[in-house]
Amino acid sequence: MITDTEKRIREEFPLINSTTLAYLDNSATVQKPKCVLDAVSRYYENDNANPMRGLYDLSLRATEDYEKARSAAARFIGAAPEEIIFTRNASESLNLVAYSYGMNFIKEGDEIIVSVAEHHSNFLPWQQVAKVTGAKVIWYDCEEDGRFDLDTLLGLLSDKTKLLAITQVSNVLGRVNDVKTMAKMVHEKGGVIVVDGSQSVPHMAVNIKDLDADFFAFSGHKMYAPMGIGVLYGKKALLDKMPPFLYGGEMIESVTKERTTFAEVPHKFEAGTVNAGGAAGLLAAIEFIEKYGFDFITKREDMLTKRAFDRMKEMPFIKILGGEKAEDHHGIIAFQVEGVHPHDVSQIFADSDIAVRAGHHCAQPLHKHLGIMSSTRMSVAFYNTEEEIDRFIEVLSGIRSRMGY
Amino acid sequence: MSTNTFYNEIINEHNLNPYHKHSIEGANFSLEGVNPSCGDDIILNLKVEDGVITDGAYEGDGCAISQASADIMLDLIIGKTKEEALHLADIFMRMIKEKISDEEKEELEEAGILESVSHMPARVKCAVLGWRTMSEMFGR
Numbered sequence: 218m219i220t221d222t223e224k225r226i227r228e229e230f231p232l233i234n235s236t237t238l239a240y241l242d243n244s245a246t247v248q249k250p251k252c253v254l255d256a257v258s259r260y261y262e263n264d265n266a267n268p269m270r271g272l273y274d275l276s277l278r279a280t281e282d283y284e285k286a287r288s289a290a291a292r293f294i295g296a297a298p299e300e301i302i303f304t305r306n307a308s309e310s311l312n313l314v315a316y317s318y319g320m321n322f323i324k325e326g327d328e329i330i331v332s333v334a335e336h337h338s339n340f341l342p343w344q345q346v347a348k349v350t351g352a353k354v355i356w357y358d359c360e361e362d363g364r365f366d367l368d369t370l371l372g373l374l375s376d377k378t379k380l381l382a383i384t385q386v387s388n389v390l391g392r393v394n395d396v397k398t399m400a401k402m403v404h405e406k407g408g409v410i411v412v413d414g415s416q417s418v419p420h421m422a423v424n425i426k427d428l429d430a431d432f433f434a435f436s437g438h439k440m441y442a443p444m445g446i447g448v449l450y451g452k453k454a455l456l457d458k459m460p461p462f463l464y465g466g467e468m469i470e471s472v473t474k475e476r477t478t479f480a481e482v483p484h485k486f487e488a489g490t491v492n493a494g495g496a497a498g499l500l501a502a503i504e505f506i507e508k509y510g511f512d513f514i515t516k517r518e519d520m521l522t523k524r525a526f527d528r529m530k531e532m533p534f535i536k537i538l539g540g541e542k543a544e545d546h547h548g549i550i551a552f553q554v555e556g557v558h559p560h561d562v563s564q565i566f567a568d569s570d571i572a573v574r575a576g577h578h579c580a581q582p583l584h585k586h587l588g589i590m591s592s593t594r595m596s597v598a599f600y601n602t603e604e605e606i607d608r609f610i611e612v613l614s615g616i617r618s619r620m621g622y
Numbered sequence: 623m624s625t626n627t628f629y630n631e632i633i634n635e636h637n638l639n640p641y642h643k644h645s646i647e648g649a650n651f652s653l654e655g656v657n658p659s660c661g662d663d664i665i666l667n668l669k670v671e672d673g674v675i676t677d678g679a680y681e682g683d684g685c686a687i688s689q690a691s692a693d694i695m696l697d698l699i700i701g702k703t704k705e706e707a708l709h710l711a712d713i714f715m716r717m718i719k720e721k722i723s724d725e726e727k728e729e730l731e732e733a734g735i736l737e738s739v740s741h742m743p744a745r746v747k748c749a750v751l752g753w754r755t756m757s758e759m760f761g762r
């Protein structure tokens with residue numbers, strides 16, 4: 218039985234509304250509401266031209282749509298529009314910081330601190346920076362329960378520290394990290410903090426000025442927007458001194474055969490024709506989230522998480538990665554079933570019409586740190602129902618017997 | 623498809639109580655096979671005398687499909703010549719990736735139950751791991 222509230226939410230999502238699949242892989246990507254899909258069509262049906270280029274009405278409208286989306290993204294995280302750079306996704310945002318900031322402002326002998334819980338997208342770019350510049354990557358390990366101890370960080374910081382790369386919410390552990398305090402600690406050493414907001418922005422209110430992060434990256438597709446649009450926030454003073462990442466059209470002030478001067482931020486970082494349709498979708502997605510509000514969204518997601526978590530805790534053959542309490546998990550529960558490989562676990566779920574993810578979730582260093590190869594992960598969005606959670610639990614409780622135990 | 627038909631007694635038995643998952647003495651062919659994306663990892667050891675596989679075993683770890691498939695393969699190829707084993711590997715690969723005749727399926731004996739993996743693209747590499755490793759080992 219689904220409740221009226223659940224029904225009302227689900228009717229906004231064409232895919233969710235037309236399937237019996239229990240979609241519990243929301244930290245990989247979420248389904249899209251109709252208003253977002255409509256906003257993309259509306260852009261292409263009414264306003265499509267190359268933004269920033271033409272002087273005719275249509276191109277001006279396209280530019281206006283695109284910049285409106287930028288302002289909305291800025292408002293959403295408490296930033297100024299010129300601090301918002303549109304990218305394809307969080308990975309591109311983080312690469313932009315690594316290539317433009319890291320390769321130019323980090324030198325041999327400097328230290329880059331990377332949390333062990335990072336998605337490969339916030340680790341591999343820093344590994345490259347270290348390789349090219351001769352800087353050193355220092356690992357910031359978490360405790361057994363996934364908590365990042367601030368004293369541990371204090372012990373790692375030094376005058377050599379130039380950068381800390383850390384996620385606000387881990388895509389495996391689901392725990393919220395105290396990036397605000399970490400930012401303060403790194404700043405005291407004169408370094409910058411690069412925060413991966415991919416898993417926080419869709420599920421909780423974020424205020425970037427309060428966090429005081431220097432760079433902050435997230436993907437549209439995890440927050441109800443289309444794939445192919447992402448955001449990088451950067452402090453204006455830092456963006457101003459950074460060189461472009463990609464060179465080409467629409468990012469210059471003037472070009473002669475000898476010399477080019479680049480456009481102001483954020484356009485300096487947006488070479489080539491932009492994803493204006495995706496930006497229109499992102500704007501609609503932000504308005505969609507604001508319509509429900511995080512009070513409502515977070516509460517529902519926490520309730521669903523707790524419903525699953527408490528039942529899983531009762532199963533002696535289940536080991537949950539990370540915190541001991543449902544409140545530590547924020548919609549994400551990665552786990553192991555004793556004696557059953559995660560791929561078999563997720564296969565049984567798939568055959569039972571439930572979508573969960575198996576593998577290392579692009580966080581191999583974290584799995585290694587926890588002493589395991591891989592895990593299965595279920596992750597909720599506010600459109601999931603209590604009944605879906607109950608179905609998940611029912612299948613989970615029968616997995617070992619299906620595997621011959 | 624339904625799980626009840628796939629994770630059947632045969633697969634579960636080979637996964638939970640494998641006959642050939644141990645070390646052996648005197649192996650003269652040994653090769654590691656890995657599926658990096660999912661972490662399936664086996665080391666296949668074979669003893670070949672006068673062109674005949676006289677003993678074989680594997681070690682490692684991974685999903686039920688990869689482990690059971692390697693175990694079933696060893697059941698089938700121990701006692702066969704290298705050429706016969708490669709011939710069976712060829713049939714097995716075609717069974718998973720395309721189609722085979724009823725006669726060919728009979729040659730595969732118990733390994734034929736893995737045919738349903740051909741409808742599960744994400745699991746193909748699990749099912750073929752042991753077979754791929756054996757073929758590579760013999761220079762295919």
Ligand SMILES: Cc1ncc(COP(=O)(O)O)c(C=O)c1O
Pocket residue numbers: 244245306307308309336338339384386387388413415416436438579
């Ligand atoms: C924490 C985290 N960071 C980064 C990413 C990468 O996002 P994208 O693939 O959209 O660049 C993901 C998503 O998989 C993630 O969960």
